[in-house]
Amino acid sequence: MLKxxxxxxxxxxxxxxxxxxxxxxxxxxxxxxMQAYMVKTNAEGKEFRQxxxxxxxxxxxxxxxxxxxxxxxxxxxxVVSGPIPANTSYIGRSAKxxxxxxxxxSIDGGANFESEPxxxxxxxxxxxxxxVVIPAEKYTNIRWKVKQPIxxxxxxxxxxxxxxx
Numbered sequence: 001m002l003k004x005x006x007x008x009x010x011x012x013x014x015x016x017x018x019x020x021x022x023x024x025x026x027x028x029x030x031x032x033x034m035q036a037y038m039v040k041t042n043a044e045g046k047e048f049r050q051x052x053x054x055x056x057x058x059x060x061x062x063x064x065x066x067x068x069x070x071x072x073x074x075x076x077x078x079v080v081s082g083p084i085p086a087n088t089s090y091i092g093r094s095a096k097x098x099x100x101x102x103x104x105x106s107i108d109g110g111a112n113f114e115s116e117p118x119x120x121x122x123x124x125x126x127x128x129x130x131x132v133v134i135p136a137e138k139y140t141n142i143r144w145k146v147k148q149p150i151x152x153x154x155x156x157x158x159x160x161x162x163x164x165x
Contacts (some may be wrong), residue, residue: 016040028049029071037062039161057162061088065158076149080158082112083141087165090114090122094161097156100148101158107134113143125147 037049039060047100052061069075082103084090093116096105104113120135143161150156 001135013129021112027070029069030075031068031070033066033068034082037064057164059164060091060161060162061164062094062159067150067158068112068155069153072152074151074154075151076146077154078146080144080146080152081110081141082143082158082160084139088162089137089165090139090142091161091163094159096144096159097144097146098157099146101144101146104143104145105136105139106143108140109136113141115130 035079036052038052038055039047039049039062041047041135049062065080065082067078067080090105097103105118106113106115107118116136116139118139120134121129121130124130128129144158146156151158
């Protein structure tokens with residue numbers, strides 16, 4: 001029997017590095033929302049998505065993140081971050097954004113971020129140093145450094161995929 005993974009913990013770990021302007025009588029200036037979808041293929045081979053409640057090893061999940069500006073004034077400096085949850089692995093080059101943003105990934109739990117793919121120097125059995133590509137399955141976090149502001153009452157969308165182990 002395949003072990004089922006409850007997505008609530010995965011969803012709770014996604015975060016955004018943003019500043020909120022909140023007072024006791026006002027609403028946040030920036031509202032974020034995240035949804036998880038199971039990615040499936042129909043009989044004709046066409047991909048479709050359905051809301052994810054539980055999943056099993058081998059399943060593909062797509063995380064969709066949206067950020068909505070609740071003010072008339074533009075908001076800039078948005079950094080959108082999402083972890084690669086435990087028991088999943090990032091699907092390389094699956095991250096997408098509806099706006100101009102630099103995509104960065106981490107292989108060390110979010111301490112450092114760099115462009116995809118990640119390269120490292122490795123000493124080979126013959127003693128020579130070679131540049132190797134760190135596989136996307138080793139990524140622990142993903143981040144977009146957004147280059148354009150969210151316009152007043154505007155919305156920005158981001159997504160990435162993981163495979164359940």
